[in-house]
Amino acid sequence: MDAPLEALIAAVVAFIFISLLFGFLALVCRKPQPKPQFLASRSLHSSAVAASAPFEESDTFDPALDRVSLAELAAATKNFSPESIIGDGTFGFVYKAQLPSGVLAAVKKLSSDAFSPQGLRQFRAEITTLGGLRHPNLARILGFCSSGRDRMLIYEYLEQGSLDSWLHDEEMNCSEPVLAWPVRVKIVKGVAAGLKFLHDECQPPVIHRDIKASNILLDGGFQARIADFGLARQVDGSRSHVSTQAAGTMGYMAPELRDGLMATAKADVYSFGVLMLEIASTRRPSWPVREDGGYEVSLVKWARKRIEEGSLREILDHRMEIGEGKVGEVEGFMAVAYKCTEESAKKRPSMREVVLLLDQLL
Incomplete structure (x- = not known):
């Protein structure tokens, strides 16, 4: 092979090599392009x-x-x-x-x-x-x-703030009158009516999943309003439950949710029953109650035992004045709370049944 041809071949090879080298370097060093941002629609x-x-x-x-x-x-x-x-x-x-x-x-x-x-x-x-x-x-x-x-x-904006503040805020408790028994009953019946609407009258039904005192707001007449629907879920017509991880607040959470089972409307019923006990006793469900023997139990376990024994006045906030004429109301109130806090969801009433019971008993 003559010298000019060898030189030409060497030049072509060198050119191809250099081109590949620069192409590789350009690919490695290229800055990543930002992902396109899509504007949200006006819906x-x-x-x-x-x-x-x-x-x-x-x-x-x-x-x-x-x-x-x-x-x-x-x-x-x-x-x-x-x-x-x-x-x-x-x-x-x-x-x-x-x-x-x-x-x-x-x-x-x-x-x-x-x-x-x-x-x-x-x-x-x-x-x-x-x-x-x-x-x-x-x-x-x-x-x-x-x-x-x-x-x-x-x-x-609701003038009276949250139920939690009225029950547990020490500064408010010192400056405001204690919630009277009729007012507490009114609040309970209002929450029950709101839950009945969510469970039975909404299409599809809505499970709130976080019923607790801080999520109950009060207007100027102490009418209860359920708030904070951040954990709420709609249930379509083909199911009676929502597939979900545990949701809610400790102390109010139904046993089946703590065990990782499906959430149904009966979980709201349990939380409502806990709320009833909290309203009657002014004790926080998330705080244990000390028994006479020194050991601690949950508010639900403690209160259900008192209801079984008929020691209802031990549950009630001692600051409330409840006359003898209200004994029947207290018994009816505690009976509903007892039914709602059954360990088994199947044994709990629906909120429709709860509203009927409250209307009959209180």
């Missing part, structure tokens, strides 16, 4: 829960309320100041706010936990479930605001 549900939405989204469910921006909510709550806090829900604090329209509202600002898959589900559940429900014993949601990673829910 209510998808826009409310888009985790990376680059714009602010808000909407209202009350025709009398104008849309509210994040800046306006911040101003209305003094930049979400601790002094504006009036309660806390499953995933965030609740602030008292006077909106630019003059409406007094309660704004729930979801905490960082809301950015987990569970927290995003909660935001979706609050909007899709509570936004479309109307009942005198359900807290009314007025609207929402979603801006970047900030998510706020706007509720009607």
Whole structure:
């Protein structure tokens, strides 16, 4: 092979080698391209829960309320100041706010936990479930605001705050009168009516899954309103339960949920029964009760034993004045609480049956 041909072949080989080398280096060193961001649609549900939405989204469910921006909510709550806090829900604090329209509202600002898959589900559940429900014993949601990673829910403001505060807040207990027995009965009947509506009158039915004193709000007349639907689930017509991990609050949680079984409406019935015992006794379900022998038991176990023995006055808040004429009411009240807190879900009544029993006995 002559010299010019060898030189040409060497040049071609060198060119191919260098081209491959530069191509390899370019592939290795190339910066990753950012994933495209898709704008959320303007529909209510998808826009409310888009985790990376680059714009602010808000909407209202009350025709009398104008849309509210994040800046306006911040101003209305003094930049979400601790002094504006009036309660806390499953995933965030609740602030008292006077909106630019003059409406007094309660704004729930979801905490960082809301950015987990569970927290995003909660935001979706609050909007899709509570936004479309109307009942005198359900807290009314007025609207929402979603801006970047900030998510706020706007509720009607209820003057008397949470039932938990009335039962357990020491400062309030010192400055306010003790809840009288008729008021406690009224609260119980209101919660029962709200749950009956969710279980029997909603289509599809709704299981709340977190009935507890802090999720019961009171209006000016001490009418009960069920709030915080973050763990709520709708049950379609083909099933009587929802497939889920344990949900709820310790002390109120039904035994089947603690054991990892399916959630049914009977789990709400159990939590309601626990709430009845808490309202009557002013004892926290999450705190153990010390028996005479020194050992500790749950509020439910302690109270059920007293009911079986007929020692009902031991359960009642000693600060309440209950005349002899109310003995029958107390017995009826405790009988319903006993039925609702049965260990077996099959033995518990439905909320429809509970409402009938309460109407007959109280």
